[in-house]
Amino acid sequence: MKTPGGKGTGKGPGGRELTVRVKTARGRTASSTRWLERQLNDPYVARSKREGYRSRAxxxxxxxxxxxxxxxxxxxxxxxxxxxxxxxxxxxxxxxxxxxxxxxxxxxxxxxxxxxxxxxxxxxxxxxxxxxxxxxxxxxxxxxxxxxxxxxxxxxxxxxxxxxxxxxxxxxxxxxxxxxxxxxxxxxxxxxxxxxxxxxxxxxxxxxxxxxxxxxxxxxxxxxxxxxxxxxxxxxxxxxxxxxxxxxxxxxxxxxx
CATH class of the missing domain: 3.40.50.150 (Vaccinia Virus protein VP39)
Structure with missing residues (x-):
């Protein structure tokens, strides 16, 4: 799938997870970009969505x-x-x-x-x-x-x-x-x-x-x-x-x- 301002996600060679890279967009600070990138690549965030929890916490x-x-x-x-x-x-x-x-x-x-x-x-x-x-x-x-x-x-x-x-x-x-x-x-x-x-x-x-x-x-x-x-x-x-x-x-x- 495609992520906002970033590359596609999915599996790479050998079944490895691809890392999502987020481009800095107008109106988005560098720290916000880092936070978004971290969220998109966080396995606990992905797991919480799959398992129905409201947060990775x-x-x-x-x-x-x-x-x-x-x-x-x-x-x-x-x-x-x-x-x-x-x-x-x-x-x-x-x-x-x-x-x-x-x-x-x-x-x-x-x-x-x-x-x-x-x-x-x-x-x-x-x-x-x-x-x-x-x-x-x-x-x-x-x-x-x-x-x-x-x-x-x-x-x-x-x-x-x-x-x-x-x-x-x-x-x-x-x-x-x-x-x-x-x-x-x-x-x-x-x-x-x-x-x-x-x-x-x-x-x-x-x-x-x-x-x-x-x-x-x-x-x-x-x-x-x-x-x-x-x-x-x-x-x-x-x-x-x-x-x-x-x-x-x-x-x-x-x-x-």
Whole structure:
């Protein structure tokens, strides 16, 4: 087939995928051209279209869950920063949520099409009344809190890191308030990992804490994910000293080829 402003795609000699080259068009910046070229050549983008996921981000959660087993049938899940809905789709499948028995509650200030099995709020999670709305929709404690929230990037790495770390911190505070004992918290952070104060809080409240970079996360991306498993519960956390394991700000060793 032909791509806008680019060469045809398909199979080359020996069945190899042909690389799509995108020409710079009037009104398109060089960075936009690079982004478009990367999208057209991304196997996860192609796979998401074939398999019906709304974004390639779905595979990040799939890979993390296949390895760390945080989602199971019947669990209640909160998805923060859900748009366009890839993580919610995976959560629905793995906890077996349905419209008649919804187990997934999602929120994003961006517009997002409804998903079967998801109670959706188009709202800024930072709004004062957002946490209460999510808790009311849950109807009880959560088993898993997911956060793929990230502040719009400025191009300044330190600023972007601090802004996204703040979103991770408020997501963690919410998780501590809604998780049941044994629950899990998974959140996006940027390169450099979580701040020491956040890591301390997570280690005090969870049995294990890891930084992860799943294969679906582009190698050149600054994103990492922090996974905290085995929520101790409020009373236990107050009594314990930090005991959780953290493998540092780099990727989980087991992801490396």
């Amino acid at each position: 779905a595979y990040k959660l799939i890979e993390i869950d296949d390895k760390h087993h945080i989602l199971a049938p019947g669990m209640k899940v909160v998805d923060l920063g859900a748009a366009p809905g890839g993580w919610s789709q995976v959560a629905v499948e793995r906890v077996r949520s349905s419209d008649t028995d919804p187990h997934v509650v999602a929120i994003d200030y961006l517009e997002m099409d409804q998903l079967p099995g998801v109670i959706l709020f188009q709202k800024d999670f930072l709004d004062e009344d957002a946490p209460a709305a999510l808790k009311a929709a849950l109807g009880g404690p959560a088993d898993v809190v997911l956060s793929d929230m990230a502040a719009p990037t400025t191009g300044h790495q330190q600023t972007d890191h601090l802004r996204t770390t703040y979103l991770c911190e408020v997501a963690a505070d919410f998780a501590l308030d809604v998780l049941k004992p044994g629950g899990s918290f998974l959140s996006k952070v940027f390169r450099g990992g979580a701040e020491s104060s956040l890591l301390t809080t997570l280690k005090q409240n969870f049995a294990t804490v890891h930084h992860l970079k799943p294969p679906a996360s582009r190698a050149g991306s600054v994103e990492l994910f922090i996974l905290a498993k085995g929520f101790k519960g409020r009373r236990a956390a107050q009594a314990d000293e930090p005991e959780g394991h953290d493998d540092g700000p780099g990727e989980d060793e087991s992801w490396r080829p």
